[in-house]
Amino acid sequence: MSTITASLGTDRVRWLRPTLTVLVAAAVAVGAPFYFAPFQVFQLTMVLVYAVALSGLNLLTGFGGQISLGHGAFFAAGAYTAAVMLDRYDTSHLATLPAAAAGCFLLGLGFGVPALRLRGLYLALVTLSFAVFLPPLLKRLEPVTGGSMGLTVNKMQPPAWSGLAEDQWMYFVVLAVTAVALLLARNLLRSRVGRALLAVRDNESAAEVMGVRLSLHKTLAFAWSAMFAGVAGCLYTWVIGFVSPDSFSFVLSITLLAGLVVGGLGSLYGPLLGAAFVMYVPSVSQDVSEAAPGVVFGLLIITVMFVAPTGLAGLPGRVLGAVARRPPRTTAALDRMPEAESAPDAEPESQALSGPSETHTPADPAVVDAEPVGAPPRTEKE
């Protein structure tokens, strides 16, 4: 494999690299539920669920530069939409997905309005209030939400023709939704919307001068982001089969944000790594120390942020950069962005050095004095 990866950087086979990566990833993803025990398949399923939520938050924070501490609430809204539909109206599982997505999109649109006037920590506080007030509200609306006892709903059953176990079927359904969601996020970022978002994050005034409609794009970013969280919430209900207000305390919102930062802000696959971190590290830290798992978890977060300030997604790039005895080329990262993939000024040599898993850290233009809030920390420049 090493000879292949080494040769992948050249122009001739550049198209092959993504194809190959996708092929291998797909093979691993499809093979996994046949290899792992049901319990581990369940864990993988949860990783995918969180990955969807994180990729939504990534749109807003990583690419949009706005901080939200309320995504746990959008997650909860999606989960409850699905649970209430399943419980009260006996709809099919699949029907709950568009409802949760649309509902959360509208909710996010509404919450995008304060995003127009507030920024940074002030916006974070407004969204935090949403996360704090939703669980008590869910408790009060007992006739619909089942109050604090929550709602238990039926899980999705595998159809007879598939011959799969429940956990495997669940995994494949979630995998399909996740794949579509991640693809959507990727395409969204490669569209006008994504470019506008990046421009707004890096310099609002400049973006406005360039003709980007600030209000529209900031609100839309919130709406899209909330929609992803809602879809993740809906998947959560399918997988867990139980919702209660205590499942969605504001700690969830903070966990999501922490997961995203650890995974890698503004990276396309950072959410996947972040989701795995959120899912596995608490149990690992419990194995390390039964007395104080929280302390170990906290220390691990600090370690990751210290070793990889750009998140786990940026780690391979940094390591390879260090190995090659040259600082990581964050400024060259733009040519990894899709629209610049075939840019003639891209340096094949540097790409070959950093290998296939080079960071997707977004471009860091010359606005040195105005560090955008959600942008990943800068590494030193050449």
Next chain:
Amino acid sequence: MRKTTALRAAAAATAALLTATACSSQRGQDAQDTTAGGACKGQQTTGITDKTIKLGGIYPLSGPASAYGTISKGVAAYFSHVNDKGGIDGRKVEFVVRDDGYQPPKAVEEARRLVEQEKVFAVFQTLGTPSTAAVWDYLNKQKVPQPFVATGASAWGTGDQHPWTIGWQPNYVAEARVYAKYLKDARPKAKVAVLYQNDDFGKDLLGGFKKAVAGSGVKVVAEESYEVTDPSVSAQMASLARSKADVLLDVTTPKFGSQALAADAKNTKWNPLHIVNNVASSAAVLKPVGFKNVQGVVSATYFKDPADPQWAADPEMKAYKDALHKYAPDADPANQFNAYGWAVASSLHQALDAMKCPTREGLRDAVRSLKDVKVGMLLPGVTMSTGHGDAFPLETMQLMRFKGERWQLFGKPVDTRKEFGPAAK
């Protein structure tokens, strides 16, 4: 050329992966589930052998409810103590504790880990109503016993959808009945003001109380609720004071219990009989208020308080303190939660002894046919009983009144089964 090389490599990688899948799949673990022969033919013996028995528990060792996590230490100390004496019926107990941080999704994950990976015989205790509600469907589907859950919601004993799950501590409805009986006897014309937490716990207790006093001279004249997220209950207390009730039923969790007791002590114009529910009756709640301010407060309990000197010479209490000292030196023996863990673990010991077959089915049936089982850590007169249509092991509680610097038991244990019949569905 390179293109084909890359494609070949991809194909090879895929092939290797599929081979690995076929050869060493970890899914084969399913096959390890075992069943019994003989008289117990076909029943599940996963997690239990002639020499060992494996139990799993899910507690909030971290997070907002981590104070309860110490229950697992009391449980673990009991099992270590029993193992040193030869185990339960010759079987050494292995007790696996997992942390759910009081989060339902984490509880589901841990339950699956215990059942599918650790292959436990039973999930002995999940803590808290949300976590328990999140996993009981799964455990019942898997036919894994979930005995003696650490929550007092009445849901665990009503309904017949979940035969594998059963509670242990007196449920909130039973507790409410104890207070109702006391008021009916001692203050038949009482006007009661109720402060309650707006969740299943508060509503269960309030509902049970209203039902139990229905038709008697005891009337609920005012009720105020608060949210767990509220900073204080002073506004609610002020509005309850205006009702001029002569009894205050205080259905709160520790933090709010302290606040309500303090507010009551401060208001010298309103001096109702203050009944504080069991959850908020620990010394940790009363101490900050000042013992002189909580004289005469009434509550109810069912197991021996390790801090109470009257049990100092009690053999079970001595065994408990020695074992805790030996196996969990960092745990405070005077902490009621440790004693709770000890009591519930020894209750499980009794149930395991009573199994007709050493199988999961055997345990399921055993915990549902307990007949006046005595447990050393429980108060005299409090025994475990279950039977057809009665899935609440403990329904007897003892009233106590605060005097001097500690609780003093008074009256006879109140058996709510005899007084009120089975808890309503």
